[in-house]
Amino acid sequence: MAVSLAMEQSYKMKPSTLLNSIIMSTVKAAAKTLVSVTSSTAVREGEKWKAGDHFRYLLMLTIWVTVWVLRVMMDHFPCSVIPSPSAIMGRFSGGGFLSSSSPSPSLSLLLHDGPENGELDGSSDKAIGRALSHIFGLLNEIPATSMKYQFTVAMADRIVDDNVREGDESLQEINRTALSTAFSRTSSLLYASLQSMIQQQQPETATWPSRLLHMLPLGSHLLSYFTTISGLLPSATSNCQSQKQNSLVIFGEVTGFAGDSVMAEKLGKELLWITSKLKFCSAIEEAVIQWSFASGLASLSLTAHPRVQSSIVQISAILFKELGRGELEASRQLKFRSLILWLPLFCYASNGLTCPVFTVGEKAEMERVIEEVILSLPPSDQEIILSNWLQDFTISSSDWPNLQSCFDKWCRSSRKLLL
Structure with missing residues (x-):
């Protein structure tokens, strides 16, 4: 009542x-x-x-x-x-219609909000899982500047930690399912946000040299480079600044290029947090599998904003470490796809100036991890991965990751096979 x-x-x-x-x-x-x-x-x-x-x-x-x-x-x-x-509900009574004492089926889940007769019915035995998934969905929608954002993060964090603390297998499965779904949804939203930014960086009024460079591999990097040294071509940076100035504020939310940039940075941090929770819940394999198939996101991340790249690089580093430990039952295809997709980002991503993504020691550790994963693959796979790395490493301005020792080991093993 x-x-x-x-x-x-x-x-x-x-x-x-x-x-x-x-x-x-x-x-x-x-x-x-x-x-x-x-x-x-x-x-x-x-x-x-x-x-x-x-x-x-x-x-x-x-x-x-x-x-x-x-x-x-x-x-x-x-x-x-x-x-x-x-x-x-009281409009009809008898004759197969609903009476005032029998709620409609569409409202049954809403009206039965607790266990009946001391037992859990089918609508509430996994209510904690639905609540956790709902919170993760809200987390993607709430702006990071909202006062309720940290409240929502803390609530999801607390539910996941309490489920782990209970130690029950059904609660662990709820964590794995909710986090895996959140990882998939957040990575898809991040891809859509980066794709929207790329489209806004290519206005129809751009001159034909800039359009031609955009069509080439790593065209955004080439366009920014030529613009910096000569100022002859319209750059994506100038387009970004103009669109930031022309962006609108509707119902308290920023729209346009600036809105997509802020959203992409927010989603990248959320995806990094979800990855850490998956590792905490011993369900990191879910993220490794999804990450090895995210070819579109890997391509767009090469030209993403450095703050967005920072989150994506840290996610890739966590997953590479899990592959290097050997505790996961990772197949040859899984390791190969992960390396071939995300190793180029390590070469082109900015390490950051005021807040570096990795320290010198962490960079050296990641090089050892990547080398272990590469050497665990057959020589034919090593050849493809190391050849792509050498091309990216020589073109990029970064000096990391330096896999020269791994390349030398592959050369020696190939020489022995030949002799």
Whole structure:
């Protein structure tokens, strides 16, 4: 009864989603019609309106004003426009229809919010898993500048840690499932954000030399380099700055290139945090498998912002270390795909100036890890990986990772095979 009363009150205080959508769609249609009438060819040429133009104008204007008056009345004078759940459930009785004592199937999960007769039913035995997945979904949507963002992170962190502390296998499986799903969703959102940034860096007004360079491999790097030394070509950086200045703020959120840049940095940090939690829950294999298939994200990360690259490099480093330990049952294809996709990023990514991604000792450790993973593969796979590394290493301005010792070992083993 208490739940039913609460739902009734909420229905009275809020207009329905369907009614909201009808109102907004009608307003948009009215606005478009007004704009089309006032900007018609006849108006531009100085001709007089026809009777039909006047009628359409007055009709749409009336609809627009009426809709907004209704909206204001609904906001300030709430009324029970939509029937309450109790009224809906009590409308029919007997004959196969719902009675007031039997809730509808669509509301059964909402009304049964606890165990019945001391036992967990099928709708609540995995409620903690659904709650955890819901929190991870909210985490992707909440802006990092919001005061509730850290609150949401702490809540998800606490639930995962409590599940691990209990030690029950079903709770461990809930952690693995929720974190694996969150890793997949966050990496997909990060890819979409980076892809949107790349598209905004290629305006239609760009000159043909810049378009040609963008079509080449690592074209963004070449374009930035030529722009720096000569200033003859329009650079992606200048486009970024202009789009940052022209970005809009709608409902408190930044849109445009600046919004995508901030979102990509936020998603990169979230993905790094999720990877750390997967490692903490002994479920890192889920991330290793997904990361080895993320070819689109690996390609876009080469030209991403250094702060975004920082998170992606740290994720790759964590997963490489797991591959190097040998505790995972990683196949040859899994190791090969991981190295061939993400090793180029290590060569092209910026290490950071004010806050380096890795220290000198961490860089040396990562070189040893990468060497161990490469040498665990067959010679044919080593040849492909090391050949690609040599090309990327010689082209890039970075001096890391230096896999010369690994390359020398492969040369010696190849020489022995030949002799």
